[in-house]
Amino acid sequence: MSLLKEFGEVLQSGLIARTLDKCSRWVEHRRIMGEPFPGPYSFKYHPWCREVHDADAPYRTVMKSAQMGLTEWAINETFYTIDVLKRDVLYVLPTALNASDFSKSRFNTALMHSPYLKNLFTDTNTIGLKQAGGVNLYIRGSRGDSNLKSIPVSVLVLDEADEMDQKQIWLALERLSGQHTKKVMALSTPTIPNHGIHLLYEQGTQEHFYFKCEHCSRTTELVYPDCLHICGDSITDPDVAKSFLKCKECGGKLEHKSKMDWMSKAFWDRTHTSEDHRSFYINQLYSFTVSPKELAIAYFRGLGDESAMVEFYNSKLGLPYIPDGGQVTDKQLDEAVMSRRYTKNAERPRVGGDRCIVMGVDQGKFLHVVVAEYLQTTTKGDPTLDINAKTTCKVLWEGKLPGDRFEDLDKMMREWQVLACVIDADPQINDARRFARRFPDYVYLCRYRRGVTGKELQESEKDTNAPILTVDRTNWLDASLGRFHSSRIFLPDDVSNEFKENVKALVRTYQKDENGNPRAVYLNTGPDHFAHALNYCEIALPVATGTGITQSIERVV
Numbered sequence: 001m002s003l004l005k006e007f008g009e010v011l012q013s014g015l016i017a018r019t020l021d022k023c024s025r026w027v028e029h030r031r032i033m034g035e036p037f038p039g040p041y042s043f044k045y046h047p048w049c050r051e052v053h054d055a056d057a058p059y060r061t062v063m064k065s066a067q068m069g070l071t072e073w074a075i076n077e078t079f080y081t082i083d084v085l086k087r088d089v090l091y092v093l094p095t096a097l098n099a100s101d102f103s104k105s106r107f108n109t110a111l112m113h114s115p116y117l118k119n120l121f122t123d124t125n126t127i128g129l130k131q132a133g134g135v136n137l138y139i140r141g142s143r144g145d146s147n148l149k150s151i152p153v154s155v156l157v158l159d160e161a162d163e164m165d166q167k168q169i170w171l172a173l174e175r176l177s178g179q180h181t182k183k184v185m186a187l188s189t190p191t192i193p194n195h196g197i198h199l200l201y202e203q204g205t206q207e208h209f210y211f212k213c214e215h216c217s218r219t220t221e222l223v224y225p226d227c228l229h230i231c232g233d234s235i236t237d238p239d240v241a242k243s244f245l246k247c248k249e250c251g252g253k254l255e256h257k258s259k260m261d262w263m264s265k266a267f268w269d270r271t272h273t274s275e276d277h278r279s280f281y282i283n284q285l286y287s288f289t290v291s292p293k294e295l296a297i298a299y300f301r302g303l304g305d306e307s308a309m310v311e312f313y314n315s316k317l318g319l320p321y322i323p324d325g326g327q328v329t330d331k332q333l334d335e336a337v338m339s340r341r342y343t344k345n346a347e348r349p350r351v352g353g354d355r356c357i358v359m360g361v362d363q364g365k366f367l368h369v370v371v372a373e374y375l376q377t378t379t380k381g382d383p384t385l386d387i388n389a390k391t392t393c394k395v396l397w398e399g400k401l402p403g404d405r406f407e408d409l410d411k412m413m414r415e416w417q418v419l420a421c422v423i424d425a426d427p428q429i430n431d432a433r434r435f436a437r438r439f440p441d442y443v444y445l446c447r448y449r450r451g452v453t454g455k456e457l458q459e460s461e462k463d464t465n466a467p468i469l470t471v472d473r474t475n476w477l478d479a480s481l482g483r484f485h486s487s488r489i490f491l492p493d494d495v496s497n498e499f500k501e502n503v504k505a506l507v508r509t510y511q512k513d514e515n516g517n518p519r520a521v522y523l524n525t526g527p528d529h530f531a532h533a534l535n536y537c538e539i540a541l542p543v544a545t546g547t548g549i550t551q552s553i554e555r556v557v
Contacts, residue, residue, distance in 0.1 A: 024053040026084060027076040032114040036289075041076070044260070045288045048209045049073050051268050052280055059277035062187040063201040065284040065318035070187050074157050075110060077185055078137060081155050083120055087183075088136045088153040092172065094163035096141035097514075102159075103127045103139050142168040154179040161188040162196035163511070166524075169196075190320040192507045194525040198320045204272070204279025209286060211266035215252030222285035223248065224317050230296045243296035245285060256291055283318040290316075307510040307518035325485050326508040332484040333500050336491040344397045344492045349417045357396070357416050358544050360536025361409065361423040363432065366400040368502075368529035369409070371416050372537040374544075377488070386455065387547045388479045388538060393489040398499045398530060406431045413439055420544035422446045422536040425468055433466035440465045444543060446536060448473035455479060457542065471539055477506065477522050480538035481531070502530035 020026040024043070031041040043050045046069035052062060053073055064070050078089050093099045107130065111118040120132045130137040138151050142164035156172055158164065169186075176182045188197035208221050221227075226248035232239035245254040254262060268280065284290045298316050302309030306323045313321035349355050355373055362368040374391040396416065401408050406428075413421060423432050425445040436443040444459075445468045452458055458470040481503065483489035491499075505526040510518040 020084065022054050023077055023080040024050050026080050027053065030083070030114065030116045031076060031079070031110070034109065034113050041072075045069070046072075047263060047266060048268070048280075048282050048286060053077065055278045057276055057278040058182050059184045059204065060186070061197065061200040061204050061277065061279040062185075063190050063197045063279070063281045063318060064187060065282065065287075066189055066315040067290070068282055068284070068287060068318075070282070071106070071159065074159055074185055074187055075106060078157060079110070079117060079120075081183070082132050082135045082137060085155075086133075086135055087155050088138070089155045089157065090138045090140065090151050090153040090172070091157045091159065092140050092142050092164065092168075093159050094142055094165075096143065098160070099139045099141045100127050103130075107139070151175075154181055155183045156185070158184070158186040159188075161186045161200065162191045163188070164196070166196060189314050189318060191314060191511070192322055192326075192509050192523050192525065193320040195320070195507070195523050199525075201279040201281065203274070204277035205270040205274045206272045207268045207270050207278065207280045209266055209280075209282055210269050211263050213247040213249060213252060214254070214262045215247055216250035218247075218249045220247055220249045222283065224283070224285065224319075227254075227285055228292060228295055228299075229253075230299060232296070232300075235297050235300045240296050240300070241293050243292040245292055259286075259288055281318060284316045307520075310510045311518070321509070322507055323509060327506070328481055328484045328503050330500075330504075332487075333491065333503065335487060336484060336489050337493060337495060339487070340394070340490045342490075342492055343494045344399075345494075346396065346492075348415055351417060353417060355417070356391075356541070356544055357418055358537050358540035359409075359412065359416065359418045359421040360533040360538075360540060361421065362529045362532040362536065363403065363424045363426070363428055364529065365403045366529070367403055367405065367409065368400045368533045369398065369412065370395060370530060370533040370537050371397040371412065371418070372534070374541050387542050387545050388455065391488075391541065393480075393483055393537070395489070395491050395495070395534070397492075398495060398533070400498075400529075403428070404431075406435045409435055410438060413442070418442065420444070420540040422469065422540040422543065424532065424536065433464070436466040437464075444469050444540070446471060446539060455542075457539065469539065469543075474508075474520050474522060476535055476539055477508070477531075478520075480535040481506065481508075498527075499530040501526065502528050503534065506531050 020029055027041045033039060033041050037045055049069050052060065052070070053076060062070050078091055081087050081089050093102055104127065111121065122131050125131060128139050138153065154176060156176060158169060161169060173184065176184065186197060186200050190196065190198045210219050210221050213220050222245065227245055229244050229246050231242040245256060246252060247254060284295060295316055298312045302312040310321055310323055313319045349357060357371065357373045360370045373394045373396055375394060376390060377392045421439070421443045423435065423443065423445055425432055425447045432445050436445060445466060447468060447470055449470045450472065452470055452472040454472065455475050459467050460470065461468050505524050505528040506522045507525060508520060508522050511521050513519045
């Protein structure tokens, strides 16, 4: 009898497996969840996730607010691909530490709750490699060129794409271009426009989640600010608890407690066309667990705290956001040109003059060069201001040279009578060192590093005649790009459009550090070489005037 029963169970299991031809059906039968929604996986509290699971497109992108159940979608797709499709998967997270934490917590927890999944994987798994029979799951961080280069897979998951090394995202996508059958899934809360997940989202169908209003019966969606009625004047105002959702078509109040009812027949609809890329957008106004009161409180927090406002837009609304003053504008660039009328062909400085002229070089395929003069604008004896705050920058020349023509920089040093030049240390560090040694005490290599305080310049390798400055990226970009916001920079009439676009490409926003605290960062929305060359000029100013370099604390290898 036991053998007959066992045979029946095997037969039944096989019949069930044949019906699990969609990821959504598979996960409902194969995945068991823990808190806060224990039991078999269900779309009850995240109805927007079902279609995302079953979308039949090579590329799927989800731009989302936080805590919307979509990381579980990525995990479910990974398990389904390994179990049913028998294909290797590369699961990428921002850092190696993120990858390790994911492997130990999210992955192992999923196996602990789900006996079927636990039996699927072998016991010889490592943190970065999980095996199910002959199928592999690779879990990697995005930092480092070697992490994603040599892994031959046709299925790629990019989890929290905005926090990743953006170059590595495109490297990973390029590796899939040679695959006949490919599947790419990217998800993230956004940060700024035209960056990371927002850039990917705009390449797809840009689908929104629609439902029929219970008051006016019109098809609509939940968007901010039209659908969030905020009550009260502050976080401490008791009336904030009265905040509610409303239909943007008729203004009717949409009860949060009955959200499951009026959203029961909600559906995704495309706003753009794409043959092979479905992209989705969802925000916390749809959440069954986040109340309108909580959204209103998050909004009020942002009124007095720019980093909190960034959090409100990115994590609550799932929208890219640029804080006030976070990006140089076309108007500011035009004002910098109109302030003083001159061209890049202006007369070169005389030998032995007293002008403070510096040069910044960002290296790569091309050498992007900026030559700038700094003009004193504040009394020298003012103890409250550093040299960068006391001066106005006048860009004398900007342009680019072939990336292997470092000797052309020698001519520019003499032509412009440069007092100090700061050059990007990488990628051609040997060429940069040789250039520095041809101009000892005039040329410095530079690297951005976290952990340097303010606009401090840490110097090392001075005894090699090719000294390296280590600086904080954000603080120095605040100084150089901040000149456009305070009208303390002049540009020539014939400044290139490439220079302007490069300067606009850097956007200041906030991200959480490893301790969960907000920190200011600059993200790029496109090529930014001239912006960094200008920044190196800013760093060169205290070098030229002898006011900024701190004592060497270590040698940089």
